[in-house]
Amino acid sequence: MLGAAGPAGAQDLAAEAAAVRDKALSDPTAWRIVESLTTEVGARPVGTAAMARARDWALAKLASLGFENVRAEPFTTKAWIRGEESAEVVAPAPQKLRILGLSGSAPTPKGGLTGEVALFPTYQAMLDQPAGALDGKIAVVTQAMTRTQDGSGYGAILAQRAHGATEAAKRGAIAYLVRSLSTMQTRAPHAGYADYAGIPAAALSPPDAEQLERLAALGKPVSLKLVMASTVDPAATAWNVVGEIRGRERPDELIVVGGHLDSWDPGTGATDDGAGVAITTAAARLATLHARPRRTIRVVLWGSEEQGGSGSAYAAAHAAEVGNVVLAGEADIGAERVWRVALPAAGRDHPAVKAFLAALAPFSVVVSPDPAVRGGADVDGLVQAGAPVVQVAQDASRYFDFHHSADDTLDKIDPKALAQATAVWASLLEVVANSDVDFRPRGASSP
Structure with a gap:
């Protein structure tokens, strides 16, 4: 295991989480990512040329942000085409x-x-x-x-x-x-x-x-x-695009987060789920700017959430790693502010969790007394296999005004709300990646 976080370590984690939080509130990375995706690619339905462009965009974007082991993992899925x-x-x-x-x-x-x-x-x-x-x-x-x-x-x-x-x-x-x-x-x-x-x-x-x-x-x-x-392609190729920031001490211990790269076709998929792609990608980058993390942060941009298949494909391809996943989560509920967080049942008294909760304090985020059960459709496969999950809930009051429609466009995103959501995710990644907090059920930890 990583060295335990003692009192000084806990203070350092709290200070680092607060610093990452404050940096994220003014950093334009998340906005630039979703602006780029919706402008340079637009709508991204599975089974279309636009989805292939989205794959290429994602590979280039992750590489440009300094992610390592960037790759596209192909899988086959059914695609309905309008x-x-x-x-x-x-x-x-x-x-x-x-x-x-x-x-x-x-x-x-x-x-x-x-x-x-x-x-x-x-x-x-x-x-x-x-x-x-x-x-x-x-x-x-x-x-x-x-x-x-x-x-x-x-x-x-x-x-x-x-x-x-x-x-x-x-x-x-x-x-x-x-x-x-x-x-x-x-x-x-x-x-x-x-x-x-x-x-x-x-x-x-x-x-x-x-x-x-x-x-x-x-x-x-x-x-x-x-x-x-409409037409149906029963064996369309789709891709989960993966990038990592490798851990310096325990690179085999994984934090798996992301959003889904595909979208429906009427709008440009800004809030669903360009925002989730932007939030988790920017959060991973912001949480690691000051130093390489102790654990690996892996960002996955899932390639077929709307029509299904990407989460199960990822879980199957990475089944041997499930025991190494210390936390999984997905951002797929728009671009508004985070109002509630649900954590796994294990590890709640750890200093790293307390550091994260301290970072949340200025945002008046509700911390659920109940453990997280689901984190999103694309991490369900990991969760069913035993991986611990976090649910970061954003305000959905306006989300279904635009969801899946021609109105799901960039102008519906408030940059300040997007930055707050990014700050919450970045603070979480900071403390989990740089501590020994273990959310995995007893007996499920990696050797």
């Missing part, structure tokens, strides 16, 4: 609608499909329908999302986007539309992952979902025409 899309009311009052196809959507027949709407104000109301009840219909669910600081409003209704098309198809529907999982009342619909159900599936903008409610309330049949021309 094509032509349109939707319109054909009766009783013809008008255009704004939609975005969901990633599990099947294409419509050439020329589109037309069907009568079966509208449900809640997802449960659709689930209550028996098999065959929706034969030949276009099922529409218009349940709205609740705005919350912790993002729980999203989780509460995620199933209606992720599984709604599958459930509608079981009941005979020929297509499925769902009100966007959005807290913003604009005509920009929000994309996202959905099960492959064999029927066309799309998200409606919130105003258009409400328009369909009003049309249905007139008591006349509502008919829609959908045109969707």
Whole structure:
């Protein structure tokens, strides 16, 4: 093990954590990273040429920031690729609608499909329908999302986007539309992952979902025409891009952090997840500017979070290292200020943790009394294999205004909020990388 942090060592850690925190608050690295990614690459859907450009951008960016062992680790995953899309009311009052196809959507027949709407104000109301009840219909669910600081409003209704098309198809529907999982009342619909159900599936903008409610309330049949021309690559190549700052004493002990490099296509993926890429990359660099860390900090820019596959691919490729991971975490909840942190159950009384908590004090960050359970989709594989995880929660009150939509662009990021989030991560990396704090369950530490 590394030498224990005694009283003097604890004081040094606290001073270093505070210094890193203060440096991060005025350092432009995180902003420059997300500005560069969204400007020089833009949207980064898996299975497209843009994702290959993102890989090359990430390799060059990590190398330019001084990371070592920079590499792209390829893996194979399914990629859904958007094509032509349109939707319109054909009766009783013809008008255009704004939609975005969901990633599990099947294409419509050439020329589109037309069907009568079966509208449900809640997802449960659709689930209550028996098999065959929706034969030949276009099922529409218009349940709205609740705005919350912790993002729980999203989780509460995620199933209606992720599984709604599958459930509608079981009941005979020929297509499925769902009100966007959005807290913003604009005509920009929000994309996202959905099960492959064999029927066309799309998200409606919130105003258009409400328009369909009003049309249905007139008591006349509502008919829609959908045109969707998506394709699927069942074996697309994607890449996890990795860079390290190697530890000077225990390089085999790993702190694994990062954000996901891929994005949906309507916007430029600024808050989801260019911000997470920027926060963790800048934090790792800032935490090691004054000296090489005692442990290795590894930044992973995961290559297929939105459609899935990158976390499991990374966990499989690095299965032999799981016992060496002293902490894992992911930034994937936007660019706002950190308001809450949940740490692993072990190691909470260690001087390094106390130094980190002291660094948090000026930010009034809540420290959860409960241990972290999840840290993000791309570290789930590591956590399931036994790696300890941290959850750094940013304020999600505005995140779902822009998430997965054409409005997810750089102008939505507040540089000061981005800097605060970077400062929290940098302080954490500083104390964990330069102490002997061990968050791993007893018996799981490396020799």
